[in-house]
Amino acid sequence: MDVRTALAQIADIVGPTGLVDGADAEALLIDERGLYQGRAALVVRPASAEECARVVRVCNEASVGVVPQGGNTGYCGGATPLDAENQILLNLSRMNRVREIDAVGFTMTVEAGLILAQAHAAAEEQDLLFPLSMGSEGSCQIGGNLATNAGGVAVLRYGTARDLVLGLEVVLPSGEIMSNLKGLRKDNAGYDLNGLFLGAEGTLGIITAAVLKLVPLPRSRQLAWVAVTDPDAACRLLVRARRESGDRVVSAEYVSRASLELVLEHVAGARDPLDKPYGHYVLLELASAEADTGLRAVMERILETALEKDEIQDGVIAESGRQRDALWALREAIPEAEKHDGGSVKHDISVRVSQIPTLLHDAEAALSALAPHRLSVFGHIGDGNLHYNVLPPPGSNLQAFKDKFAASLTAAVYELVNRLGGSFSAEHGVGIEKRDELERFTAPVALDLMRSLKKAMDPNGIMNPGKVLSQAGRTG
Numbered sequence: 001m002d003v004r005t006a007l008a009q010i011a012d013i014v015g016p017t018g019l020v021d022g023a024d025a026e027a028l029l030i031d032e033r034g035l036y037q038g039r040a041a042l043v044v045r046p047a048s049a050e051e052c053a054r055v056v057r058v059c060n061e062a063s064v065g066v067v068p069q070g071g072n073t074g075y076c077g078g079a080t081p082l083d084a085e086n087q088i089l090l091n092l093s094r095m096n097r098v099r100e101i102d103a104v105g106f107t108m109t110v111e112a113g114l115i116l117a118q119a120h121a122a123a124e125e126q127d128l129l130f131p132l133s134m135g136s137e138g139s140c141q142i143g144g145n146l147a148t149n150a151g152g153v154a155v156l157r158y159g160t161a162r163d164l165v166l167g168l169e170v171v172l173p174s175g176e177i178m179s180n181l182k183g184l185r186k187d188n189a190g191y192d193l194n195g196l197f198l199g200a201e202g203t204l205g206i207i208t209a210a211v212l213k214l215v216p217l218p219r220s221r222q223l224a225w226v227a228v229t230d231p232d233a234a235c236r237l238l239v240r241a242r243r244e245s246g247d248r249v250v251s252a253e254y255v256s257r258a259s260l261e262l263v264l265e266h267v268a269g270a271r272d273p274l275d276k277p278y279g280h281y282v283l284l285e286l287a288s289a290e291a292d293t294g295l296r297a298v299m300e301r302i303l304e305t306a307l308e309k310d311e312i313q314d315g316v317i318a319e320s321g322r323q324r325d326a327l328w329a330l331r332e333a334i335p336e337a338e339k340h341d342g343g344s345v346k347h348d349i350s351v352r353v354s355q356i357p358t359l360l361h362d363a364e365a366a367l368s369a370l371a372p373h374r375l376s377v378f379g380h381i382g383d384g385n386l387h388y389n390v391l392p393p394p395g396s397n398l399q400a401f402k403d404k405f406a407a408s409l410t411a412a413v414y415e416l417v418n419r420l421g422g423s424f425s426a427e428h429g430v431g432i433e434k435r436d437e438l439e440r441f442t443a444p445v446a447l448d449l450m451r452s453l454k455k456a457m458d459p460n461g462i463m464n465p466g467k468v469l470s471q472a473g474r475t476g
Contacts, residue, residue: 003086006062007042010088013054014044020091028072028091029080036077036432039084040067045094049111049169049177049208055090056206056462057175065465066090068202070112070144073136075346076431078148078201078467087465092143095208098122106214107166107183112143112207119212128214131158135332143207149199151427153331156382157250157287158215160427162198167211170197173204173458183211196453201429202464204457216289218250222299223285223324226306226315227278231357233311234282234381238353240311241302245286248295252382253283254356259334259378266340267333271326274314282381283331334378334387343398344376344389345406347413351422353384359420363388366412371405385426388413414441430468439470 001009011019020028020043029038041064046052059066065087069079072091081087096113103126110119116137123130132145134152144150146168150161158164167181180194197205228234231254238252257279263270284302286295299317306312318324338344351359360377367373372393379386390409392401414424414437424437439447447469454461454469465471 001058001062003041003062003064006058006064007088009058010042010044010055013051013058014046018045018047018051018094019043020045025089028069028089031077031080032073033075036080036082038080038082038089040081040087040089041083041085042088043091044088045091047094049095049171052090052092052095052206052208053171053175053177055088056171056173059088059462060173060175060460063460063462064088065462066206067464067467068092068143068147068206070141070147071115071136071139073140074144074148074431075348075428076425076433078429078431078464079144080432082432082466090206092141092206092208096141099209101126101128101214102183103128105183107211108214109167109181109183109209109211110142111209112141112146114142116140116142116145123214124217126214127217129217130164130212130214132161132164135335142210142212146198146207146210147200147202148429149427151380151383151385153251153253153380155380155385156252162195164213165194165198165210166213168194168197168207169209170205170207173460173463177208178205181209181211196457199429201431201468203454203468204463206463218287218289219291220293220295221250221285221287221324222295223283223318223327224299224303224315225273225318225327225330226282226284226303227274227313228280228282229310229313230280231360234280235353235356236309237282237284237302237306237311238382240306241284241286244302244305245295245298248286248288248298249284249382250287251283251285252380253331254377254379254381254386255281255283255331255334256375256377257281258374259337259376260330262337262341262376263330263333266337270330270333273316273327273330276314278313283327331378334376338376338389338391341391344391345402345409347388347390347410347424348385348426348428349388349413349417349422349424350383350385350426351417351420353381355420355422356381356384356386359386359416359422363413363416366416367409370408370412371401373401373405373409384422432467435466435468435470438468
């Protein structure tokens with residue numbers, strides 16, 4: 001089948017409602033950060049897994065690439081097609097139903113195009129919580145969350161996206177549908193096929209639905225914004241909070257003073273929570289499903305002891321839901337504040353929590369020897385994931401800074417992370433942007449296994465071509 005015939009058949013399968021063109025298509029072809037201007041022979045929105053399967057079957061027969069897309073909020077170009085002649089963009093936003101909520105088994109079955117915030121709302125109607133949470137939850141979609149194994153702000157307590165999945169429905173490269181939506185918590189019948197697709201970024205198949213784990217809705221929360229003495233003190237505070245609260249810490253977020261300054265400068269209404277500036281902050285949240293657990297007293301006791309041990313210098317505990325939201329907004333606004341400042345060279349990295357002080361100390365020393373720069377460092381200290389972003393000096397052009405220094409700065413950061421046994425891709429995925437790093441820092445035997453899986457499952461190479469794994473290179 002030639003490409004023109006294939007495109008005509010795909011258009012017939014999805015119908016006029018499922019075809020996207022003009023300005024609507026252009027909006028989907030540009031990635032979140034504006035780094036990649038995509039091109040596609042066709043942009044479609046199937047209405048069901050069956051439609052999606054029929055589209056993929058045609059593409060497989062004609063060797064047309066299929067690029068799956070959720071909310072298009074990714075940072076690494078993984079959902080952007082780059083071939084105007086031989087790739088289609090398959091957007092899943094029409095497949096957005098909550099198929100079932102099992103309030104006895106604490107699960108929900110949802111389609112891939114459901115927005116994360118809508119999943120939260122559906123669970124809360126049953127007095128339950130789907131605990132995956134992140135700044136983009138108002139626009140990111142479940143399928144993209146699972147395809148990138150999204151992390152977010154509650155990984156310490158609940159795990160990453162893959163830890164919250166009990167089953168998947170997946171359209172395979174052949175156009176067949178693998179349906180495993182039993183929702184079982186125990187099922188050792190053969191290989192864990194679900195795990196192949198979680199974090200694979202659509203390169204092995206298209207996730208169209210999932211059974212997700214739910215937990216009891218928290219009845220009480222306590223949130224504190226505290227200034228810590230240094231990163232080592234931040235780690236000691238985290239250990240103290242986990243032990244003394246009975247491991248009821250949901251989130252522990254690190255914010256550098258430089259990151260907070262960006263928010264105070266660029267975000268309307270933002271206010272410093274404390275009376276004077278400090279170098280390092282932790283946003284610490286405890287939560288319990290019980291309504292009256294003395295959680296406030298637990299938080300106060302943790303902070304009082306930390307103050308006595310010189311781990312914290314000052315702090316404030318949220319006195320209302322409104323103040324809690326305002327404190328969280330300071331943390332969540334950092335990426336947007338960086339944009340307003342002109343942008344940054346981003347690094348989504350992770351190390352063991354105990355290695356964070358060494359990482360921050362050694363990285364600054366290494367980067368200072370390479371180029372004049374500013375830093376914006378923030379992220380999920382509770383699970384070892386930091387966003388280590390490098391900004392040009394004030395008044396400098398970001399693109400000129402990138403052209404001259406980005407490669408050496410990024411290499412220095414990733415080399416240090418690798419030396420510390422960490423990862424260059426903590427939660428944002430690989431996509432296009434980090435393929436070279438995957439080749440560089442992954443053991444050859446692991447790379448060969450990845451390529452063998454890809455070749456076996458997608459012999460025609462149609463699924464999200466060129467993402468995660470380069471199309472050239474060794475094959476198994």
